[in-house]
Amino acid sequence: MPVSWSSPVRFVECDQQGVVFNAHYLVWADEASMVWWSSAGLPWDDLVSRADPVVKASALEWSSPARWGDTVTVDAGAERLGRTSVTVRFTVRVGERVCCVVRNTYVATVGGAAVPWPDDVRARLEAVSAG
Amino acid sequence: MPVSWSSPVRFVECDQQGVVFNAHYLVWADEASMVWWSSAGLPWDDLVSRADPVVKASALEWSSPARWGDTVTVDAGAERLGRTSVTVRFTVRVGERVCCVVRNTYVATVGGAAVPWPDDVRARLEAVSAG
């Protein structure tokens, strides 16, 4: 049961090659991540003040382009939970056609340094990672 | 003696009609405004904490497109100083060819409401408005 975010492709997101410019996939993943964090019981606004998560790494793989006129849906799900990090997979698709898979690794920080997740945050991340 | 900011047009700024998308002119005006505020002795970082200026109105007129491969220059100069506001004119050009004139009206605020410029801020704005 993936958590999803969806939006029509915006005209401004398409470049002069007629396809969505690659950077916008990170924007969409970010929006989907907000839905995902909320669905885990960890709304971003609240989480920022408690674990200050930052994106440590991101990997994107494209398999087909999105274009103006398309509506993209982004399915989000936890892929790997670590002591200080969690990797979330975002599948960007137009209908059933997959355009891109984005994997973001978030790290809990204090003063910029990685730290273990607070216990209750970890409990919630475990619940959705097992799901 | 206008204050200027300049940058090559970025690929991402061009839409699928092959020209710079209109919203980016406000981004460029914003960057030029930072140079202009600094040149007036009012660096933005410092000004925000003292007068909290917000853009109240913006007017743009295009006369020719900018394209990928062009380098845009934005000349900034004060156009009108009011009790609570200042209007700055930004001329966006590629070489001598003008692409767009942007006029931004900035208003000093406290708690979101317009207030007169602090005296020393006003003195500096008068100096550059007369210049």
Add this chain to the structure above:
Amino acid sequence: MPVSWSSPVRFVECDQQGVVFNAHYLVWADEASMVWWSSAGLPWDDLVSRADPVVKASALEWSSPARWGDTVTVDAGAERLGRTSVTVRFTVRVGERVCCVVRNTYVATVGGAAVPWPDDVRARLEAVSAG
């Protein structure tokens, strides 16, 4: 009966002052314009090849900020129809609270020069301008 477009504010659209950066209002107006052109029976994809409209002028007036967590709605309606141009008003609001009014003036062009609207395009614009 205004034509509307709506979207949650995206995290990336908010600047470090915590409010939506001004350029994004032009992006939203552009998305709403696509809905408006379609509702007038002039879908953009088709219109571009027949009248090549460009935004000649844009005027924005802000009355309150939009923030992350808000959902913006943009109501679009024709304001003034000219021989070669049409001005469309976009009211950006969060619920009933108006954030910004954007007025875009579109001009029909051939080779970059303003030309009268094709007759059938004009007929459709008259229909929605009278409405």
Add this chain to the structure above:
Amino acid sequence: MPVSWSSPVRFVECDQQGVVFNAHYLVWADEASMVWWSSAGLPWDDLVSRADPVVKASALEWSSPARWGDTVTVDAGAERLGRTSVTVRFTVRVGERVCCVVRNTYVATVGGAAVPWPDDVRARLEAVSAG
């Protein structure tokens, strides 16, 4: 002898956490890629019509944030040349402090399908990959 692109961080690139939003690193890598392709004797405008390269994969690793007031420099260099692809490494830094390493894999395409580089393109890519 890396090929470099540089720019002051723009205000609009910083989010409400006060740091550059992650998607903008892909924009910067894209600008640096244009410089890199040109330096390899393969200017993008020309290359697009001959090999239609698309970004197939992208990996980003952040080590420190960039902020407004910083000037970022992006050093670009070939990392791996394949039959149909080339991976370019982009090191984004503020002075000597590395913020992010971006690796983009470009694939030559015809009609969306991966194809070997044209011989003369490959010759140029080999020259810079060995360099």
